[in-house]
Amino acid sequence: MGFGVRQFELTLMHRMRDLNAERVEDALGDMGASRAEVRAAHARWTRRAWSARAPKGRAALRTALGPPAYEGTRPIGSVTCRVARWALPSWPGLEFELLSGPGGEVWNQWFVRPGGDRALAFDDLVPWRCVVGDVGTSFPGASQREGAAPHHWAVDFVHEGTDYRALFVYGLFQRLDRLARPPY
Structure with missing residues (x-):
């Protein structure tokens, strides 16, 4: 198989x-x-x-998923990276992106919105329907952080005076936790 x-x-x-x-x-x-x-x-x-x-990196994904839906480059600082994205049936409207450095090393792999990040209302935070960039775009002052396990990510933000942490796996929104403010 x-x-x-x-x-x-x-x-x-x-x-x-x-x-x-x-x-x-x-x-x-x-x-x-x-x-x-x-x-x-x-x-x-x-x-x-x-x-x-x-095969490793991009070649491993290409072997499993076939040709990417998109291939290109993206400047990050003074380095130009290679980008490849694949559409997956379970997550319509999103694509799985592999970002690799000049030597082909994998720098990141996660879900993105191919047309660019989308501004969301708080009620639009539905699991498996938005990505890290969407939350960062939607809530001014949002801060990204590494998650507690490999391929986990978090974005902390404030909405209507309440602190929240949006949790992601492979950049795909999974869960929203309300954070307790420390007593002053």
């Missing part, structure tokens, strides 16, 4: 389960996928990542 789009989506969902298990279970039901299939896809992707002979 090959490793394709379905298996890659299941691999992403394996990590997303950390923050939004209920949404992942719903998606697995919609796909007709079992937890065993998720574990098998994740194990196979991990073995490939550590195999000396398996």
Whole structure:
């Protein structure tokens, strides 16, 4: 059995389960996928990542997902990076982006909105429908931070005087937590 789009989506969902298990279970039901299939896809992707002979980085994604929907370059400071993005059926309107450095090393991989970040209302913060850039654009003063596990990310922001932390996996919104303000 090959490793394709379905298996890659299941691999992403394996990590997303950390923050939004209920949404992942719903998606697995919609796909007709079992937890065993998720574990098998994740194990196979991990073995490939550590195999000396398996393709790495962009080549690994191209092998699994086919040609990217978009390829280009992006300047970041004084460096020009390569960008490749793939559309995935479980996340319509978003694309999985791989950003690589001049030597081909992977710098980042996460979901983005291909037309650029979109301004959202607070009620538009729906799991699996927005990305890190959307939240940063929508709430002035928002600050990004690394998450608690690999491929996790967080954005802290204030809305109507309340502190929130939006949690992401692979740049895809998973959950919103209300933060308690420390007593002064």
